Structure formats: C-alpha cells, structure tokens
Amino acid sequence: MNTCIKTLFFVSLSISFFKLHAQTPALTYQAVIIDVNGAQAPEHNLGDIPLMNSNIQIRFTITDESDNILFVEEQEVQTDEYGMLATTIGIGQGTTIEGNFQDILWDGNPKELMVDIDLPNDQLSFVF
Secondary structure (H helix, E strand, O other): OHHHHHHHHHHHHHHHHHHHHOOOOOEEEEEEOEOOOOOEEOOEEOOOOEOOOOEEEEEEEEEEOOOOEEEEEEEEEEOOOOOEEEEEEOOOOOEEEEEOHHHOOOOOOOEEEEEEEEOOOOOOOOEO
C-alpha cells in the first residue's frame, strides 16, 4: 500500500512538473502607448500622457537573423485607462498576414520582433 501511494505521488508530481515547463506556442506582449499630441498648458508642456481607452491597430513582424520575414500578424487592441495594452501574438487573436507562427523554428538563432502601430486620428498608416 505504501509503495502504491509513493508511485502515485511521483506520477502526479512528474505530470505537474511537465505542465509547468511546457512552452506556450505564443508570445505575450505588453506596452504603454503615449498620446503623440501630448498635453499642453499655457507656457508649459505637461509631458507624455498615455493614450487612454483607445482602439489601435498593431502589427507584429517576426524576422530571422537575415531579415527574412517569418510571421506577420495584425491585431486591434484597446488601451486601458493607463494607456497600457496586453495581447498575445500567434494564437489567432488577430489576422495573420504572412507565415505561420507554429512553423517558426525557435532554434536559438536570433529573431527580431518589430512592432508597428496605427494610432487613431493621426492620418498615418502603421508607424514603427
């Protein structure tokens, strides 16, 4: 009986260990978006203020060390009251433009994540 309990405990512990070390097939991304118009007061620049509660378009591009495009995804996300956004890249929250996130070979060779945003009411397309 004692051996059975030890075996069951070991199996449960092993499953928990593997679950903790499994990789999620995606990247999480967080940023604070600053309002490009800033805040002005007479004779004072109030500095950078966050772009609060706004919908923005964001494009993620992953390239390899030779600048070959491996994956491109566009998402519409909303900032919170602090200008912060949080999203996940590669799990279908956006529209895949090029490549397949699951096909990226994470082999230790350098990859680069480029992030472009399209702010509301700025009359520009995506900017880096």
